[in-house]
Amino acid sequence: MIENLKEVTQETVASEVLKLKNEGYRFVTMSCTELDADFVDILYHFDKDLTLANLRMKQPKDAKVPSISGILFAALLVENEMRDLFGLEFEGLVLDFNRTLYLDEEITEVPMVSNVKIVKQ
Amino acid sequence: MAKTIIPFGPQHPVLPEPVHLKLVVEDEIVIEAIPALGYVHRGLEKLTEIRDYHQMIQVVERVCGICSCLHAVCFCHGIEELMKVDVPRRAKYLRVIWGELHRMHSHLLWLGLFADAFGFESVFQQFWKIREKIMDILEATAGNRVIISVNVVGGTRYDISPEQCRWILQELNGVEAGINALQRTMMDDYTVKHRTVGVGVLTREQAIELGAAGPTLRGSGVAQDMRMLKYAAFDELDFEPVVETGGDSYSRSNVRFRETLQSIDLIRQAISKLPEGPINVPVKGNPEGEIITRVEQPRGELMYYIKASGKKYLDRVRIRTPTFANVPPLLAMVGGIELANVPVVVLSIDPCISCTER
Amino acid sequence: MLFMTPNVIKNFLSKKATRLYPFEVREPFEGYRGELVNDIDGCIFCGMCSKKCPSQCITVDRTTGIWECDPYACIYCSICVEACPTKCLSMNNVHRKPAATKSMYTLQGVPPKPKKKAADTAEDKPAKEDK
Numbered sequence: 001m002i003e004n005l006k007e008v009t010q011e012t013v014a015s016e017v018l019k020l021k022n023e024g025y026r027f028v029t030m031s032c033t034e035l036d037a038d039f040v041d042i043l044y045h046f047d048k049d050l051t052l053a054n055l056r057m058k059q060p061k062d063a064k065v066p067s068i069s070g071i072l073f074a075a076l077l078v079e080n081e082m083r084d085l086f087g088l089e090f091e092g093l094v095l096d097f098n099r100t101l102y103l104d105e106e107i108t109e110v111p112m113v114s115n116v117k118i119v120k121q
Numbered sequence: 122m123a124k125t126i127i128p129f130g131p132q133h134p135v136l137p138e139p140v141h142l143k144l145v146v147e148d149e150i151v152i153e154a155i156p157a158l159g160y161v162h163r164g165l166e167k168l169t170e171i172r173d174y175h176q177m178i179q180v181v182e183r184v185c186g187i188c189s190c191l192h193a194v195c196f197c198h199g200i201e202e203l204m205k206v207d208v209p210r211r212a213k214y215l216r217v218i219w220g221e222l223h224r225m226h227s228h229l230l231w232l233g234l235f236a237d238a239f240g241f242e243s244v245f246q247q248f249w250k251i252r253e254k255i256m257d258i259l260e261a262t263a264g265n266r267v268i269i270s271v272n273v274v275g276g277t278r279y280d281i282s283p284e285q286c287r288w289i290l291q292e293l294n295g296v297e298a299g300i301n302a303l304q305r306t307m308m309d310d311y312t313v314k315h316r317t318v319g320v321g322v323l324t325r326e327q328a329i330e331l332g333a334a335g336p337t338l339r340g341s342g343v344a345q346d347m348r349m350l351k352y353a354a355f356d357e358l359d360f361e362p363v364v365e366t367g368g369d370s371y372s373r374s375n376v377r378f379r380e381t382l383q384s385i386d387l388i389r390q391a392i393s394k395l396p397e398g399p400i401n402v403p404v405k406g407n408p409e410g411e412i413i414t415r416v417e418q419p420r421g422e423l424m425y426y427i428k429a430s431g432k433k434y435l436d437r438v439r440i441r442t443p444t445f446a447n448v449p450p451l452l453a454m455v456g457g458i459e460l461a462n463v464p465v466v467v468l469s470i471d472p473c474i475s476c477t478e479r
Numbered sequence: 480m481l482f483m484t485p486n487v488i489k490n491f492l493s494k495k496a497t498r499l500y501p502f503e504v505r506e507p508f509e510g511y512r513g514e515l516v517n518d519i520d521g522c523i524f525c526g527m528c529s530k531k532c533p534s535q536c537i538t539v540d541r542t543t544g545i546w547e548c549d550p551y552a553c554i555y556c557s558i559c560v561e562a563c564p565t566k567c568l569s570m571n572n573v574h575r576k577p578a579a580t581k582s583m584y585t586l587q588g589v590p591p592k593p594k595k596k597a598a599d600t601a602e603d604k605p606a607k608e609d610k
Contacts, residue, residue: 002413027332029441031426043426045413050350052413074332074449077156085166095155102162102478111167172533179533179556250496257508264512270556278561279510 002043004053010066013044013057017068020046025053030078032086034112040086044068064091077101085112124152127460131160135238135464138474142467146460154455156448162478166438173433174200174408175274182268184440185476187230188418190223193272195416196438198352199427200274203408211398212276213354217391219263219271220353221384225296226255227419228381231471235374236307238468239316244306251299254292261285276401286392293385300381308378317370321454321466324368333450334443335421336380337470340373342366347417358390370469377471407433420444420471442476512555513574515548519588521567522546528559528568544590551581 008016021027025046033041035058042065044055059065067090069076079090080101087110090096103110124147131139141157168180181196182189194216201208233248256266262281263269271277281289307313323333328341338345339362346362348355363379365372408429415424421443428437447470454466498505507513524544529537536552537559538545560568 002411021330024329026329028422028424029446031437031439031441033428033437033439045424045426050345050347054413072330072332074330074446077445077448100159101157102159111164175531176533179554179558260511261508262510264510264557265555270558 002052002054004051006053006055008055008057010057010059010063013055013066014068014071016055017044017071020053021071024048027072027074028052030075030082032082032088032112034086038062040088042082059088061086061088064089066090067092067094069094084110086110123147129154129463129467133464135234135468136472136474137234138472140472140474140477142455142463144455144460144463149460151455151458151460151463154452156452158474158478160478161475165479166440169435169438171434174429174435177435177438178272178274179270181438181440182270184479185418185442185473186267187227187473188223188420188476189268190219190272191416191418191423192440193270194220194353195414195423195425196427197272197274198416199412199414199425200408202414203410203412203427203429204274204404204406206275206402206404208276209399209402210354210396212400214391214395215277215281215400216272217354217358218281218388219259219269219277221388221391222255222259224419225381225384226252226259228377228384229255229300231377231419231468232307232374232381235465235468238465239313241307244303247299247303251296251303254296258289258292262289273401275404276399278401280400281395286395290389290392293388297382297385300378304378308375314371316462316465317374317469318367319369320458320462321370321469322368323450323454327453328368328450331450331453332446333421334446335418335471336373336376337421337447337450339364340376341368345422347415347422350415352414352416354391357394358387360387370465373469407431408435418443420473420476421447440479442473442479444470444473444477447472448477507572509572511572511574512557512570514571515550515553515555515559515584516569516571517546517548517586518567518569519546519586521565522588523565524588524591525564527562527564531558531562533558542590544588546586546588548584550575550584 006016025048028045028047030045031043035041038060040059040061042057042059046053065088067075067079069079070092073094076093076095079093080097082088083090084099084102124145127144127146129142129144131141139160143155143157145152145154165180165184169177172180178193178196182193184192229248229252233245233252236244236248259269260266262285263271263279271279323337323341325342328338328343333341342364344362344364348360349362363376363383365376409431411426411428413424413426415422423443424441426437426439427435429435451467451470455463458466524539524541524546526539526541529539533556534552534554536549538547557570560570
């Protein structure tokens with residue numbers, strides 16, 4: 001299963017990330033999964049000397065997510081990608097692409113949510 | 122002089138795949154760069170809704186065109202850990218052999234492109250001529266040149282016979298002689314050293330803070346290689362990560378050069394220790410749970426997050442490729458160098474944009 | 480300049496590094512996955528190849544006996560060859576030549592006979608009524 005998993009909330013995530021960064025952990029990535037129609041699950045992955053440390057945060061889809069790109073510059077690409085694929089809004093992003101990183105502006109639906117289905121032509 | 126914005130366009134002779142950088146330039150020194158991705162986005166992670174977990178192996182292989190076998194190894198390893206499948210030892214050794222062959226052909230391709238970036242076009246073709254020997258080995262043992270489809274959940278589909286093993290060792294002797302002959306031309310050349318030593322420097326603290334992976338990290342003095350996690354047959358093979366301390370483009374290319382020679386040694390060890398036995402076990406049922414697996418690709422650390430809930434379609438397959446992690450260090454490296462050195466620095470992180478955007 | 484002279488003379492006097500394709504073709508390797516071929520007389524129209532295909536390019540019609548494959552959607556992975564129970568599918572080791580228009584690979588075979596099934600259900604019905 002997932003090792004070293006810790007639950008965080010929107011208020012505590014910034015302090016947890018800062019603590020891991022000061023201990024020398026390297027940022028790996030963030031993952032996002034859809035749990036049901038209202039909530040997504042965001043996971044943060046860190047690595048030090050080949051062991052992983054993970055944080056899990058449950059997030060409602062319509063609320064703004066606190067961004068960690070002020071603490072870790074490397075997170076800005078991943079947060080922009082999550083905005084493109086899931087439609088989440090981030091607060092405090094250092095460099096914001098406004099949902100044009102992968103998708104064009106005229107596209108109205110974000111792909112990775114469950115109400116968008118693949119249709120064979 | 123005022124700042125100008127110069128596009129390092131999606132089409133550039135030095136880039137194998139399209140990526141766009143807006144370079145903010147003042148008097149021929151680059152101050153910063155703003156990336157723009159999205160030229161090759163195919164949306165492969167969404168396909169897990171209509172393809173079951175056996176068919177997803179073929180989908181996942183096609184994320185990258187150069188290192189495709191290692192994506193399949195990582196995915197199969199994750200599903201096998203979730204379903205508690207015991208892979209036979211012979212299959213683990215075969216996966217190591219095919220994985221190291223892919224690492225060699227990827228590094229030889231990169232060394233050819235690196236020579237082309239300086240204008241050494243004959244050296245470029247000489248590297249690719251050596252690479253053709255490895256393509257012949259892959260075609261004879263697995264049926265296809267690049268996307269070989271040998272991994273299944275529970276082992277591998279094809280086997281390597283003893284005559285093929287002897288032929289592989291012969292061909293590898295020719296490859297090693299060719300690479301050693303090209304070392305003097307490429308790595309000890311005055312022009313190459315003048316353009317790469319001291320250019321595009323990434324210090325050790327910057328590399329850890331910005332999340333670099335692979336030769337970008339090992340070229341700055343951090344000894345981390347995911348093969349030390351002992352997946353597949355690496356617990357029985359003798360292996361040390363290749364580290365350089367310069368932090369500039371020359372160190373990174375030296376890391377890749379030495380890794381190619383190290384892969385030849387690993388394949389020779391694996392062939393000499395290849396055990397007898399079956400090559401796959403039958404697998405029934407569906408996976409359940411979540412897992413994170415990591416594997417060392419030629420470009421760095423590849424991470425998969427797989428979530429399943431007992432159905433034959435997986436819930437989520439999240440792929441994080443090493444070039445995605447190397448883009449923030451690239452933005453930090455590009456500050457302060459001259460405009461003419463930008464192509465060499467961009468190429469020194471080994472950009473594989475189709476991996477980045479899936 | 481003297482460093483390169485032996486190299487120049489060697490390249491001038493040795494034979495070419497490339498083959499004169501298409502006049503001289505290399506012999507194909509044995510296991511190469513080139514083109515999908517079906518021996519329609521052995522096919523029992525079970526549809527396993529269609530279920531396992533990752534790109535969903537095979538269509539099997541049980542009632543009319545038509546087996547169809549789209550060679551431009553096929554990814555040449557040979558999973559169908561391994562899944563076939565009667566081993567009537569195989570891979571040719573030469574790839575197909577380039578063409579100007581796309582076409583489908585359609586074969587017409589003899590569909591499996593449903594006669595026995597109708598007799599079985601007729602016998603089952605009186606048995607059920609007895610019970």
